[in-house]
Amino acid sequence: MPIANKIAPGLDEVDIIICGGGVAGCVVAGRLAAADPELCILMIEGGENNAGNPTVCHPALFPTHLTPASKTMVWYKANKSEHLAEREYILPTGGLLGGGSSVNAMLYSRPNKGDFDAWNTPGWSTADMLPYMRKLETYKGPGGPEFHGNDGPLEVTFDAKRIRKTEDDFLQAIEQLGYPIIDDLSDTVPGHLGFERVGKTVSTDGERRDAATAYVHPLLNDSKHPNLHVLCESKVNRVLFDETKRAVGVEYAPNPEYTVIPSSTERLRLTVRARKMVIVSCGALGTPLVLERSGVGSPDVLKQASIPVVANVSGVGTNYQDHHFMLWPFKTNLAPCETLDALYGGRMSAEEAGVNGLIGYTGCDVHGKYRPSEQEVKELGPDFEKHWQAEFRNDSSKPLLIMASFNTFIGDHSMVPAEAYFTIGSCSTYPHSRGHIHITGPDWEDPPEFDTGFFSEDVDVKMQIFGYKVAREVARRTALYRGELPLGHPEFPADSRAALVDLDTPLTASGKSLEKIKYTAEDDQAIEKYLRKHVGTTWHSMATCAMKPRSQGGVVDKDLNVFGVQGLKVVDLSICPKNVGANTQITAYTIGEKGADIVMQELGLAGAKQEDGQLNGHAH
Known part of the structure; x- marks a missing residue:
């Protein structure tokens, strides 16, 4: 199915819903869809489709996304800070399909040797993660094959x-x-x-390589994969749970930045059901807000926002970090x-x-x-x-x-x-300062309470x-x-x-x-x-839904399951318990690859053979 701005007729229930079409979300969507053509997947992205956008595909035009009128960024206004000369800092993040990979400076940089090891989480050491870093790339530069991949979806070049x-x-x-x-x-x-x-994540012919181009568009343009559906220009408001606290769907709404919505006394809210799983991948600033609006978070925060508590997970929205x-x-x-x-x-x-x-x-x-x-x-x-x-x-x-x-x-x-x-x-690389982000009301339009913690x-x-x-x-x-x-x-x-x-x-x-x-x-x-x-952001937000024990302020376990509920995972940079000494683009891809593998193993798809030409370096 081509990318649409509304759910296709009859598509009111799918197997897996992915909330957010950023880097990690695109990786998970592409890997799962390629692993099993029978698995029905819906990815919901708040921004526009990035395909064919010249400001995306032409590397030199990336600063255009940072202009005040840009619709390809989501702009978060932080609290006034005495540490920042009383500024109310405005922090932008990628707000279109492909997320940050569609608007960034395309610099290729991996975490350092000890970064993943410092997370102290089984299955997430540097030795565990190197195969995923190799899997994601077609690397055309210096360095041995023991460190780099040559047939992954993401092209990395040195001769652009x-x-x-x-x-x-x-x-x-x-x-x-x-x-x-x-x-x-x-x-x-x-x-x-x-x-x-x-x-650089730039092709040999001089065009940007982003997560949607690498992982999603090849399948959307292939009739063999009608199982992958992407809904753009729609904002996820909350995850829906049944009486057992299992995630069974999401509530979403058209994004008024792109859609003329008839005036009404009630805000337009639509729902879609998930038979197997919901995955939240809205980034370090978006994901904790989705969880809190869904009733997962600190009871004090939820009470102030008039949200009933589904699960007491006090770490949601805390520990915010950036570079x-x-x-x-x-x-x-x-x-x-x-x-x-x-x-x-x-x-x-x-x-x-x-x-x-x-x-x-x-x-x-x-x-x-x-x-x-x-x-x-x-x-x-x-x-x-x-x-x-x-x-x-x-x-x-x-x-x-x-x-x-x-x-x-x-x-x-x-x-x-x-x-x-x-x-x-x-x-x-590893700032000592910490911030937070929390909801102030039940709807995505309600402005968050955000403290960057900078300086x-x-x-x-x-x-x-x-x-x-x-x-x-x-x-x-x-x-x-x-x-x-x-x-x-x-x-x-x-x-x-x-x-x-x-x-x-x-x-x-x-x-x-x-x-x-x-x-x-x-x-x-x-x-x-x-x-x-x-001082400002490097657009490397992370750590607001950390992967660590619940007693230590953690939000997800080693398999990315959200504590206190079932059928709900988080797969994005918000799960990082500690910072990394690198631009975070490749870290986000790697988390996406690891997250996709975890889901495939749980669904019994780990050994599924991908079709030739799908999600490799020659599928663009």
Whole structure:
């Protein structure tokens, strides 16, 4: 059946309902449908179909999804926070079929060696998860076959559009600072940290590869799989239970962003039944809200929202985590064909970008994971050193920060001169801060009570102060550097050694080695002030329905069953009990693969043979 915006006539009951069409949801839907053509599956997605959308398929156009009028994102408004200079932060997440994989920057990055092990859950160690990481990919880059797959649905390439000139320049600057250059940061080798020429979820012909394109569309376009149904532009309100607390269906509604709904004294609510199972895959911000509206959560939260308690699971919506993110822009002498600034600034059309190849460019060519030296740890102060001792010192596989370079200014181009820039992104890998998200009423339209928790712990501020200093030292050692863009940097005292500069030639022109900038306590205060005003999300939300014991605030068990009810699973990034030192796209795919396997085993489909050509690297 093709993707529709309403349930097909007569389809009021299916075997499995998947709530949410993001990364993990698409993986589960595609794997189950391919494993058994007789298994009737319905996936309900709140946003639009991503197929044929040029802003999805053309890599360079991904920032268009972050414009205020975008319908391809779901925008969550957080509480005003004293830790963020009294900001009410607006956090967007992917809001269309394919979820974050349809709107992200397409960077390929796996969890580190110890990340899955730290979850301390049987069946979820790194050794257990590596086969799923290999299964999902057709990997065309450096690294051995023992670490990577060559016939999975998701194409990972290293020869898509990239700017070698700036890539090489950035890597030599990294080496000057003493960080290693590694062929494959995703090989799960212990202690393997450094920088790499980044892989991308972009096809060899220069188009984005997302979860829907990889796992769902091939089956929807194949008459051999009429069992897979996808309903877009419809919001799941709650899961329905019978008297035994078994999930037997869902209540949903048309999304008014896309559908003209006749005025009525009552909100339109529709239902569909599930014979075998309901799977919630609405992401770390959406999934806990669905569970709470269904009566699964803390009794205090449910009472305030006028929801009868089905199961007392107090951990729902707690433990919210993300990767804190900063973007640091720099001036450069690059030509228009070497950055995406002309395209984003409106001086180059998408058609022109297609002719010169920039339309297939993500802007990001280099990515790395790094740790401070022991001396740098001491310089961050005794409180940070205590945190380092407890969380990092004895685990050489844990980076403190992730860095990525982008050949463009990322932001509102009307605010900066019509020139060329490069930007360094700094991402905290394991922030200590925690937040939460909870419902305030019984319907999906009721705004949630959301606290990001960003910077509520001072050690997280210290991480980003260190990240700023490293990013700036890298930039200063590149040949393309021409100073800082004031709009995107702290305001230092005029007589500070850290004062911003505007250059005609690179600092490296003299051939002399550069000394690092020496920052005073006053300089650090200026950095912290700027950070609190500007720190934001890396779009890596997780952990709000954690997989750990119920007594410890857990929401699901090792088989992803929700505590206190039956026939209900959660399969998405909300189940992560702890963070991962990586962009979370591949983690979401891996959770989807593991979740699909768990369901297939429970249904007796684990040994089912997939048809040739289905869900492999040649099915696109």
